[in-house]
Amino acid sequence: xxxxxxxxxxxxxxxxxxxxxxxxxxxxxxxxxxxxxxxxxxxxxxxxxxxxxxxxxxxxxxxxxxxxxxxxxxxxxxxxxxxxxxxxxxxxxxxxxxxxxxxxxxxxxxxxxxxxxxxxxxxxxxxxxxxxxxxxxxxxxxxxxxxxxxxxxxxxxxxxxxxxxxxxxxxxxxxxxxxxxxxxxxxxxxxxxxxxxxxxxxxxxxxxxxxxxxxxxxxxxxxxxxxxxxxxxxxxxxxxxxxxxxxxxxxxxxxxxxxxxxxxxxxxxxxxxxxxxxxxxxxxxxxxxxxxxxxxxxxxxxxxxxxxxxxxxxxxxxxxxxxxxxxxxxxxxxxxxxxxxxxxxxxxxxxxxxxx
Amino acid sequence: xxxxxxxxxxxxxxxxxxxxxxxxxxxxxxxxxxxxxxxxxxxxxxxxxxxxxxxxxxxxxxxxxxxxxxxxxxxxxxxxxxxxxxxxxxxxxxxxxxxxxxxxxxxxxxxxxxxxxxxxxxxxxxxxxxxxxxxxxxxxxxxxxxxxxxxxxxxxxxxxxxxxxxxxxxxxxxxxxxxxxxxxxxxxxxxxxxxxxxxxxxxxxxxxxxxxxxxxxxxxxxxxxxxxxxxxxxxxxxxxxxxxxxxxxxxxxxxxxxxxxxxxxxxxxxxxxxxxxxxxxxxxxxxxxxxxxxxxxxxxxxxxxxxxxx
Amino acid sequence: xxxxxxxxxxxxxxxxxxxxxxxxxxxxxxxxxxxxxxxxxxxxxxxxxxxxxxxxxxxxxxxxxxxxxxxxxxxxxxxxxxxxxxxxxxxxxxxxxxxxxxxxxxxxxxxxxxxxxxxxxxxxxxxxxxxxxxxxxxxxxxxxxxxxxxxxxxxxxxxxxxxxxxxxxxxxxxxxxxxxxxxxxxxxxxxxxxxxxxxxxxxxxxxxxxxxxxxxxxxxxxxxxxxxxxxxxxxxxxxxxxxxxxxxxxxxxxxxxxxxxxxxxxxxxxxxxxxxxxxxxxxxxxxxxxxxxxxxx
Numbered sequence: 001x002x003x004x005x006x007x008x009x010x011x012x013x014x015x016x017x018x019x020x021x022x023x024x025x026x027x028x029x030x031x032x033x034x035x036x037x038x039x040x041x042x043x044x045x046x047x048x049x050x051x052x053x054x055x056x057x058x059x060x061x062x063x064x065x066x067x068x069x070x071x072x073x074x075x076x077x078x079x080x081x082x083x084x085x086x087x088x089x090x091x092x093x094x095x096x097x098x099x100x101x102x103x104x105x106x107x108x109x110x111x112x113x114x115x116x117x118x119x120x121x122x123x124x125x126x127x128x129x130x131x132x133x134x135x136x137x138x139x140x141x142x143x144x145x146x147x148x149x150x151x152x153x154x155x156x157x158x159x160x161x162x163x164x165x166x167x168x169x170x171x172x173x174x175x176x177x178x179x180x181x182x183x184x185x186x187x188x189x190x191x192x193x194x195x196x197x198x199x200x201x202x203x204x205x206x207x208x209x210x211x212x213x214x215x216x217x218x219x220x221x222x223x224x225x226x227x228x229x230x231x232x233x234x235x236x237x238x239x240x241x242x243x244x245x246x247x248x249x250x251x252x253x254x255x256x257x258x259x260x261x262x263x264x265x266x267x268x269x270x271x272x273x274x275x276x277x278x279x280x281x282x283x284x285x286x287x288x289x290x291x292x293x294x295x296x297x298x299x300x301x302x303x304x305x306x307x308x309x310x311x312x313x314x315x316x317x318x319x320x321x322x323x324x325x326x327x328x329x330x331x332x333x334x335x336x337x338x339x340x341x342x343x344x345x346x347x348x349x350x351x352x353x354x355x356x
Numbered sequence: 357x358x359x360x361x362x363x364x365x366x367x368x369x370x371x372x373x374x375x376x377x378x379x380x381x382x383x384x385x386x387x388x389x390x391x392x393x394x395x396x397x398x399x400x401x402x403x404x405x406x407x408x409x410x411x412x413x414x415x416x417x418x419x420x421x422x423x424x425x426x427x428x429x430x431x432x433x434x435x436x437x438x439x440x441x442x443x444x445x446x447x448x449x450x451x452x453x454x455x456x457x458x459x460x461x462x463x464x465x466x467x468x469x470x471x472x473x474x475x476x477x478x479x480x481x482x483x484x485x486x487x488x489x490x491x492x493x494x495x496x497x498x499x500x501x502x503x504x505x506x507x508x509x510x511x512x513x514x515x516x517x518x519x520x521x522x523x524x525x526x527x528x529x530x531x532x533x534x535x536x537x538x539x540x541x542x543x544x545x546x547x548x549x550x551x552x553x554x555x556x557x558x559x560x561x562x563x564x565x566x567x568x569x570x571x572x573x574x575x576x577x578x579x580x581x582x583x584x585x586x587x588x589x590x591x592x593x594x595x596x597x598x599x600x601x602x603x604x605x606x607x608x609x610x611x612x613x614x615x616x617x618x619x620x621x622x623x624x625x626x627x628x629x630x631x632x633x634x635x636x637x638x639x640x641x642x643x644x645x646x647x648x649x650x651x652x653x654x655x656x657x658x659x660x661x662x663x664x665x666x
Numbered sequence: 667x668x669x670x671x672x673x674x675x676x677x678x679x680x681x682x683x684x685x686x687x688x689x690x691x692x693x694x695x696x697x698x699x700x701x702x703x704x705x706x707x708x709x710x711x712x713x714x715x716x717x718x719x720x721x722x723x724x725x726x727x728x729x730x731x732x733x734x735x736x737x738x739x740x741x742x743x744x745x746x747x748x749x750x751x752x753x754x755x756x757x758x759x760x761x762x763x764x765x766x767x768x769x770x771x772x773x774x775x776x777x778x779x780x781x782x783x784x785x786x787x788x789x790x791x792x793x794x795x796x797x798x799x800x801x802x803x804x805x806x807x808x809x810x811x812x813x814x815x816x817x818x819x820x821x822x823x824x825x826x827x828x829x830x831x832x833x834x835x836x837x838x839x840x841x842x843x844x845x846x847x848x849x850x851x852x853x854x855x856x857x858x859x860x861x862x863x864x865x866x867x868x869x870x871x872x873x874x875x876x877x878x879x880x881x882x883x884x885x886x887x888x889x890x891x892x893x894x895x896x897x898x899x900x901x902x903x904x905x906x907x908x909x910x911x912x913x914x915x916x917x918x919x920x921x922x923x924x925x926x927x928x929x930x931x932x933x934x935x936x937x938x939x940x941x942x943x944x945x946x947x948x949x950x951x952x953x954x955x956x957x958x959x960x961x962x963x
Contacts, residue, residue, distance in 0.1 A: 065562050085565040092566040098559035102581040111577070112567035145663060156563075163567060389781045393789075396774040400792050403835050407807025408799055414806075458712060465708040468701065479713070481940035486716065489897030489936050492915050493929035497719035499918075500726035500926050507722035542716065571701070600800030603899035607915055617802045624806060624904050640803040651798045 014042030014199040015076035015166050017062070022071035024057055024223075031057045032068065033223035044193055044200040045228070046214030048207060050246070054223040055203045056171055062201060063169050064088045075166060091160030091198075092169045096176040098156055099144040105131060105155045106140040112163035130158035133192065150181040157189065161196070168193065168200040174209060182206075186213055207247055211235065219243045237350065239274050244352035250284040251324045253346070254356070257281045262353050265318075270350040281353040287313060287327035289347040298341040300324070305336055316342060411644070414637030427638035437619065437639065443530060444599055444616040445646075451537040452594035458538075459545020459594075460587060466546065467553040480550070483543030490540050491603030498536050498608075502527045530614055536604055541594050548593055552586035552661075585661035592654040596647050616643060720930070727927035739927035749928060752913035755826050759909065760895040762830035764888045767841050770834065772884070775845055776876050780858045793842035796835050801900040808832055812905055826907040833895050840894065841887035848883025849876075882946075889943045893936045 017039040024032040031054050039045050047055040060066040062073060064085035073081045080088060099108050110118075110127040118126070131137050134154040144152055153173050160168060170189070174182040190213050193200050204210050210217045211231040218228035219242070226246075227239045238244035255264040257278050262269050264283045271277065292302075292314060303315040303323070312333035314326050324344060336342070418424050431437050466479050486494070501508045504524045512521045526532055556579060564574040602617040613619045616639060623636025730736025743749055771793075778786050796804075815823035822828070854876060861871040877884065899911035910932070918925040 063562075063566055065566070085562075086568045086570060088566075089568070090566060092563065094559045094563065096559075097557050098563045100560055100563070100578045100582075102578065111564070111569075115568045115573060159563075159567070389777075390785070392777050393774060393782065393785060396770055396789070397792075399770055399834075400795075403808070403811075403831055404792075404795060404799070404804075407804055407811065410807040410810060411803060461708050462712045465705045465712075468705050477941065477944045481937055481944055482716070484940050485893070485933055485936045489893055489933070491897055491899045492911050492918075493897070493933055494719070496914070496918060496922075496926050496929045497723050497933075499922065501719045501722035503922075505726075507725050508718070539716070539719070542712065596797075600802065602800075602802045603911070606899070606903070607918070617800070620802050620806060621904060624809065637806055640806045643800060643803050644798070647800060648798050 014040075014197050016041050016074075017076075017167055017199055017201070018072075018074040019058065019062070020072040020074065022058070022061060022068050022073070024054075024061065024066070024068050030223050032061065032071075035071070035220075035223070035225055037218060037225065037228060039199055039201070041199055042197040043215045044190070044202060044213060046202045046204060046210035046217045047220055048204060048210040048217055048247075049220035050205060052222075053220040055205075055220050057223075058220070059169050059171050059201055059203045062167070063090050063092050065092075089163065089165050090167045090169055091163060091165035093153065093156045093160050093171065093173045095172045096149070096152075099152055099159075101144050104141050104143055105136065105147070105158075108144070108155055109159045109162050111159065116163070126162060127158075130162045131155070133161070134158045135188070148181075149177045150185055153177065153185060154188075157192070161192075161198075165198070168198045170200065170202045172204055173202075175204070175206070182209070189213070211247075219246060221246075237272055238352050239272070241274070241352065241354050244272075244284050244354075249287050249325065249327075251287060251290065252282040252354075253285050253318075253322065253324060254320070255281060255283045255353070257353055262351065264346045264351070265344055267346045267348055269346060269348050272350045272352045275351075275353040276355045280356045282356060283346075283351045283353045285324075285346055285351055286349070287325045289349050290324060290326035291345045291347065292316060292326050292328070292336060293343040293345060294335050294340060295343045296341060298343040300342050300344045302336055302338050302340045302342060304338055305333065307333075312336075316344060318344065408644070411637050411640045414634045415641035416638075417634060419634060427634050428641070430635055431638055431642050437616075440614060440616045440619050441642065443614050447530065447533055447537060447615060448595045448597075448599035451534055451541050451598045452591050454538045455541020455545050455594050456549075456587065456591045459542045459590075460549055462542060463546050463549045463553050467550060471554075480547065483546045487540050487544035487547060492607045494536060494540060495604050495607030498527060498532070498539070502532075502535075528608055528610065532608055533605055533615070536608065537598050537601065540604075541598060544594060544597055545590055548590045549586065552583060552590075556582065585657050589654050589657045589661065592650050592657070596650050596654075599650075600643070600647060720933070723926050723930040723933075727923055727930060729923065739921075739923040740931070742921070742924045743928050743931070746917070746924065748908070748913050749910075749917065749924075752908050752910045755908065756896050756910040759827055759830050759833060760892045762827060763833040763837060763895050764891050766830055766834045767837055767887065767891055768884065771838075771841055771845055771887070772877065772880075773872055775842070775849060776854065776858070776872050779849060779854045790842070790846075793838045795838075797839050801836065801898075802904075804832070804835070805901045805904045808901070809905065826902075826909060829898075829902060829905070829907055829909065830895075832901055833891075833898060836898065836901075837887075837891040837894050840890045844886035844890060845880065845883040848880035848886075852879050885946065886943050889939050893939055896932065896936065 017037075019035050019037045022032045022035040023030070033054070035054070035058055037045065047058060049055045057066060061068050064080070064083060068081060071081070072079055075088075099105075100111065103111065106124065106127045109130050110123040113123045113126060128137065128140055131140050134157055136151060136154050136158070139147065139151065139155075144155070147155070156173070173189070174186055177185065186209055202210075202213055211234070214231060216228055217231050217234050219226045219234065221242050227234060227243045229237075229239075234243065235248055238247060244250065253264050255262045255269075257263075257271060257276060257280075260271050260277070262271055262275075262281060262283050264285065269283060269285075275281070292300075299319045300316045303317050305315075306313045307330065310330060312328055312330050314328070314333065314336050316324050316326065318324060326344070415427055416423055416425065418426070431441070462479075466476055469475055490497075498506075500506055502521065502524055503509065506524065509521045509524055512518050527535075560578050560582075561574055564578055569577070600617065602621065605615060605618055606621065609618065613622050620636050620639050620643070623639065727739045728735045728737060730738065774789065778789050812828065815828060817823070857875055857879065858871050861875040866875065896910055898909065899915065902909040903912045903915065914925050914928055914932075917928070
């Protein structure tokens, strides 16, 4: 599902979108601080970050729901910055509760078409087509309060796509749903998006979602874009401390750095750009890059083991009391019980390091 | 129902009828649970139910206690009463509509602002006072404004040189009641209707806009239909409020009893014509019937309104 | 949604217009420029119209000789013994009403939640019933009862303080709403379970655990009750008790300036009271609710 390069999908509906140096203040809060992103036609960009980082502000700015104080927004080469929302022709899916409660699913989906003067028969047909596309062909005459959260969001998606928008904006559409529904729905959204080939901006605070869906993922913090890259690059080669710590689980293991390499528990590990380069540092090591070797003369002690189905995570305590989490397949975890002594070895995969 | 430890699933309260025999203590405890509610019910029975029954009983009996429908019949045959009911309903309806429309506009203006802001809190507190506690005091407020020596009367006469308000006797008639009642219907509408406006989610407006709709298309297709039941419900509440009001009318009107509430008050305090002692109770019963019908309508509308808006 | 949300309890800080409502994503709603214009215009016109009589009251009550301003009317309030007595009486009735209302409602409502949830609808209906029975009607049915009390219960039976008995009924809808909103905002059943599992008996549970957490609702209900009792005229006058409103009314015939002065004072007092509960109670209950977890990275 995840593309490893920013290769957009096919059908040529997509247009390019660009944010140029966007600035937005809410009182004294600098919600958008020089945000600049180029989105290729048909690309799905996932904006990821903690609450308040500006990702939703960016989406709302693109949709025209909020203004920007400085900078430009370009869609298909045209400056849309001062165009009102109802003239931008963008499909927006909100987090929750955006379906009009007084209308059936069919009427909700057909609303945009009605505003465009499409006649009743065509409207009905198109609405039912869209509902079919999201798997709700049989629910056309139901009201929102008669549907589950997941179904409502599908209708919201159908409604947004019915107007054949230039860009699709999704503002944390899955956050209000429960885990299983979330996973199902995100795969469907991605499938539909690729099929239609529409340029999409997807905002979320859930890492798994962002990494799973995006052609590229942009991590934001305090109004700024920390890094935007394909998911695997973001995960393996974080470029700033924030990204390194925010994305994925990390262990902080003390080590000594010099000459572009950090010595972690005896293994020399290459340092990523942007890391602290010398002296006592903390290397941010991913659990899957930590190996535990059962050894009677080992200096580390297993504190707890968690079985997660196909994976296992073990917490070990180093002699200096540092807690390290190692991740391995379930079969590799045999022999690891609380209290066992082990040797901890790190894989030489490049790491990000920060000062002590 | 046993004392379940924290975390245990709460058993349904069918304790009294769950198991036969052997759990006599459970059955006892079930009954005892309901017993704890007795003081409350007893109080309501004595101070609410009983008076209502007294009214109902009095309405359908003569002074000597024999059942009769004379009193109730008078409500429909005696011109004074028919007139009074008519005027009361007219007064209530007109001020309810005026108050509802103006109050809704005010509510809209308030809701667009900061939900925790000072303006909103001040307006709501002021509305609470004016809507419910006014009564006699509001009558005096209007006397100070439109009475013979009132601020507005004097201003219009002396500064604008117009004679239209100088004869302030309009204030002490039904017209005056309409003006004063509308005054306190507006804040009442604000209080009752504001939560409904709050329930209009920003997402609906955003969604409508993003799909190409203007403000008008939103209100016509989404906002209006969603608010209609609440608006209607609020209107009914306003109607009941004006229909039942007494204090303000008592303070303003000293001659005659054009509306029902004044008639009822009259039946209590003044000398009652022999044989018509219980007519006041019949009037009161009539009021209960009207108010109950309106409240029933209100309840039905509310149920429908809450179906859509979570 | 129950049958009749009483208008005034909607003004109570919880469950009504005064509570901090998180809108959508917690953002303040946008107002587009033409809307802001309309909004300001409406606020000015309508609020202006509402303020006019109040301002007129101020002007009227401060009229001195020959066009000057004077606070004589206000000074006379304090020297009018009837008035002062009626304030005392009304405050006493208000106090009794508040106590009676709390003692009657709080244990009953808590009990309904933790032991007999089935009765919740019934209690709610009964508490909102007074809305269907206007005060003017209630007084007709209650008059014989008060006659009975006056004749058979001696001095106590004839005292104006007995008005508290019927005022409790009048405040029931508003008080119920305020306390109910508070009870709903905390997980009453779980708190009670926790207290009981630790060994507390019912009175202790209610007084030491539940009530402190519904302070907001209790405060609202109390203040609304006080304001309602102070503003009550219908029943007091028709039962011939000299409460504040009755005396204000009688005073109106003798000295309009003083009666307007005291009316304005009473209105302002009630206003301040409601502002206080908006600020205090709104804050209290926010603290009692848990903050949503920030989604971890």
